[in-house]
Amino acid sequence: MTETTYREALRSALEDAMASDPTILLIGEEVGVYGGAYGVTKGLLDRFGPERVIDAPISEPAIVGAAVGAAMTGSRPVAELMYVDFAGLVMDQLGNQAAKSRYMFGGQIAVPMVLRTQGGTGRSAAAQHSQSLEGWFLHTPGLRLAMPATVNDAYHLLRAALVQPDPVVFIEHKGLYTLKGPLDRDRPDADWGRALVRRPGRDLTIVTYSRMLHESLAAAEALAAQGIEAEVIDLRCLNPLDEAVPVASLRRTGRAMVVSEGVMTGGVAAELSARLQELCFDQLEEPILRIAGEDIPIPVSPDLERAAIPSAGLIAEAGLHLMRREVAAWAR
Amino acid sequence: MTGPETAAAPDAVARNTAPLERYRIMRRIRSFEERVGEMFLRGESAGSMLHLSIGEEGVVGVTDAMQEGDSFTTHHRGHGVFLARGADPARMLAEIGGRESGYCRGKGGSMHIADRALGHLGANAIVGGGIPHVVGAGLSYRNQGAGQVSVAFFGDGAMQQGILYEAMNMAALWRLPVVFCCINNQYGMGTRIDRASASVDFAARAAAFGLAGISTDGADVEVVHAAAQDIFAGARAGRPGFIEVSAYRFHGHARMDKSPYRTPEEEAEGRRRDPIANARARLMAEGLADEAALDRLDAEATAEMDRALESAVQATMPPLHAMFEDVYDPETPAPEPLRRRLARILNA
Ligand SMILES: Cc1ncc(C[n+]2csc(CCOP(=O)(O)OP(=O)(O)O)c2C)c(N)n1
Numbered sequence: 001m002t003e004t005t006y007r008e009a010l011r012s013a014l015e016d017a018m019a020s021d022p023t024i025l026l027i028g029e030e031v032g033v034y035g036g037a038y039g040v041t042k043g044l045l046d047r048f049g050p051e052r053v054i055d056a057p058i059s060e061p062a063i064v065g066a067a068v069g070a071a072m073t074g075s076r077p078v079a080e081l082m083y084v085d086f087a088g089l090v091m092d093q094l095g096n097q098a099a100k101s102r103y104m105f106g107g108q109i110a111v112p113m114v115l116r117t118q119g120g121t122g123r124s125a126a127a128q129h130s131q132s133l134e135g136w137f138l139h140t141p142g143l144r145l146a147m148p149a150t151v152n153d154a155y156h157l158l159r160a161a162l163v164q165p166d167p168v169v170f171i172e173h174k175g176l177y178t179l180k181g182p183l184d185r186d187r188p189d190a191d192w193g194r195a196l197v198r199r200p201g202r203d204l205t206i207v208t209y210s211r212m213l214h215e216s217l218a219a220a221e222a223l224a225a226q227g228i229e230a231e232v233i234d235l236r237c238l239n240p241l242d243e244a245v246p247v248a249s250l251r252r253t254g255r256a257m258v259v260s261e262g263v264m265t266g267g268v269a270a271e272l273s274a275r276l277q278e279l280c281f282d283q284l285e286e287p288i289l290r291i292a293g294e295d296i297p298i299p300v301s302p303d304l305e306r307a308a309i310p311s312a313g314l315i316a317e318a319g320l321h322l323m324r325r326e327v328a329a330w331a332r
Numbered sequence: 333m334t335g336p337e338t339a340a341a342p343d344a345v346a347r348n349t350a351p352l353e354r355y356r357i358m359r360r361i362r363s364f365e366e367r368v369g370e371m372f373l374r375g376e377s378a379g380s381m382l383h384l385s386i387g388e389e390g391v392v393g394v395t396d397a398m399q400e401g402d403s404f405t406t407h408h409r410g411h412g413v414f415l416a417r418g419a420d421p422a423r424m425l426a427e428i429g430g431r432e433s434g435y436c437r438g439k440g441g442s443m444h445i446a447d448r449a450l451g452h453l454g455a456n457a458i459v460g461g462g463i464p465h466v467v468g469a470g471l472s473y474r475n476q477g478a479g480q481v482s483v484a485f486f487g488d489g490a491m492q493q494g495i496l497y498e499a500m501n502m503a504a505l506w507r508l509p510v511v512f513c514c515i516n517n518q519y520g521m522g523t524r525i526d527r528a529s530a531s532v533d534f535a536a537r538a539a540a541f542g543l544a545g546i547s548t549d550g551a552d553v554e555v556v557h558a559a560a561q562d563i564f565a566g567a568r569a570g571r572p573g574f575i576e577v578s579a580y581r582f583h584g585h586a587r588m589d590k591s592p593y594r595t596p597e598e599e600a601e602g603r604r605r606d607p608i609a610n611a612r613a614r615l616m617a618e619g620l621a622d623e624a625a626l627d628r629l630d631a632e633a634t635a636e637m638d639r640a641l642e643s644a645v646q647a648t649m650p651p652l653h654a655m656f657e658d659v660y661d662p663e664t665p666a667p668e669p670l671r672r673r674l675a676r677i678l679n680a
Pocket residue numbers: 029058060082086089383407408409457458459460486487488489490491517519520521581585
């Protein structure tokens with residue numbers, strides 16, 4: 001067990017995986033000499049050389065397309081998309097090619113690649129560099145989707161992604177790279193595809209993932225001070241999606257909030273809330289609340305940017321209202 | 333709002349004011365970008381994704397070949413181009429600081445400045461994202477017949493983006509009044525062009541699509557300008573063109589980048605390709621301005637940008653409710669704020 005950062009855990013996962021699997025290649029803009037726009041691939045060019053750590057021109061569709069072809073032919077490519085916002089450029093290669101090859105070709109041609117990328121707000125990076133687009137990938141059968149929230153998961157989910165038989169979209173959060181926490185290289189918190197209870201509680205279920213885990217935990221702390229015990233569940237992977245853990249929780253608590261940074265409409269929170277409602281209908285005491293990003297592009301001005309996504313304060317206020325009918329100022 | 337200031341023309345420049353004017357604009361761009369750096373250091377900018385165009389001022393040779401009514405899009409390093417097209421530096425800095433009085437009401441920031449009135453159809457943070465818009469603008473202008481040209485400004489990095497070639501082909505095929513301008517500062521982030529492209533003869537690529545293509549030395553604004561005038565004359569007559577302005581990016585990619593991938597020797601060499609120093613020397617050598625006159629212009633540029641920065645720093649931030657505005661047309665309902673929706677559910 002060591003104390004390290006989310007960034008360093010990701011780097012170690014790549015390094016350890018590349019050391020044990022010589023078929024792994026990294027392809028992306030600035031992954032080599034520069035060490036990654038957010039420093040995740042630092043040192044890997046020196047250790048593994050330019051045949052395996054490949055600096056690519058600014059040509060996202062071909063980067064991802066090349067990863068698809070490499071995956072079809074015995075390599076295990078990790079394509080890096082510097083910002084998830086550039087997904088628009090690569091959605092054909094990802095959604096029509098990587099995601100569908102196994103199916104269209106009758107199971108013959110698998111595409112075991114990883115697309116590493118990062119998203120989210122927090123840097124005043126404006127509307128084209130701050131989005132949470134996981135909903136786009138979730139809406140595409142054939143793609144796996146992992147979104148680590150902790151240091152240990154940064155390492156283990158990435159290691160697990162690198163042995164999946166199908167394409168994985170792996171979305172880091174730009175606001176988590178400096179997060180510190182324990183890393184146990186020998187022990188994942190849970191298996192790939194399993195959700196985890198990060199804080200137990202009997203009164204209210206909060207289902208979340210990625211950076212919103214930390215806002216949710218802070219909200220649970222605030223609620224605990226008021227005598228409300230919220231159970232906080234970290235999904236870790238959105239595909240495969242573990243319904244069992246949140247369903248078991250909601251059947252006990254009867255109340256749930258689904259928290260996500262991505263915009264509310266048509267998003268991940270909507271999907272989760274629909275599933276929980278279908279499976280827990282008889283136990284629901286209250287409507288399942290979606291606490292999600294506002295339905296707007298991300299503004300550059302720092303206060304507006306912060307207000308465009310959920311905060312611990314909002315989650316706690318909504319929880320208090322849900323539990324005790326204590327009306328928040330904004331609901332009056 | 334402070335507009336561009338006009339220097340009293342000294343006798344020595346009466347013969348030819350255009351090169352002196354280009355010098356003045358380049359000087360204003362540099363002073364402006366220095367203030368952007370200062371704004372960041374003072375913690376007054378919205379974030380650190382600020383891309384300075386210092387070293388690339390030779391692009392004024394291109395912007396000076398544009399006419400009123402022409403439109404353009406830029407990449408993320410577009411402050412200089414916009415300033416050269418008549419932008420108000422105080423409103424630009426206000427936008428860069430996320431202030432309400434900024435060009436885009438504090439919504440867009442440095443990488444998304446636009447101003448319809450001045451023909452700026454938008455700066456873009458997607459490499460290549462703004463390029464095809466000039467094809468569409470070219471269609472409008474061709475059909476409207478008002479003789480306007482639309483110009484895409486982008487970096488060398490965008491030369492590897494497929495959409496550029498789709499756009500070039502369409503512009504040539506449909507004979508549109510369009511100019512593609514590549515500001516080649518030798519780097520895309522930490523990648524020197526020869527590590528991004530096996531062939532760096534960019535003008536040849538344009539020629540292969542049937543465009544008039546030319547490569548110019550951005551260290552000499554007058555050379556750039558002469559070439560740009562030909563390219564624009566062609567574009568106005570339905571022969572779209574491509575012009576490369578070769579330059580050196582004096583500073584890091586954005587404010588957090590110290591360029592560890594470049595040697596000090598290379599940087600020193602690159603900074604010798606200084607379009608402002610060159611223009612200054614040429615103006616004096618040709619007797620178009622004396623040192624005192626140029627010093628005066630420099631001081632005026634500095635003072636103008638100092639004032640612009642102070643005004644931007646003092647400008648107010650947008651109110652929170654502004655974030656729901658401009659998603660759709662103001663005549664139609666804005667998105668419902670989450671809190672209002674939650675209140676509807678919880679109070680039901
Ligand atoms: C589609 C896309 N890919 C990658 C990036 C990240 N990025 C921002 S600027 C940049 C380098 C661009 O280089 P160039 O086009 O030469 O412009 P310069 O920064 O040198 O002015 C990169 C890779 C981006 N913003 N958009």
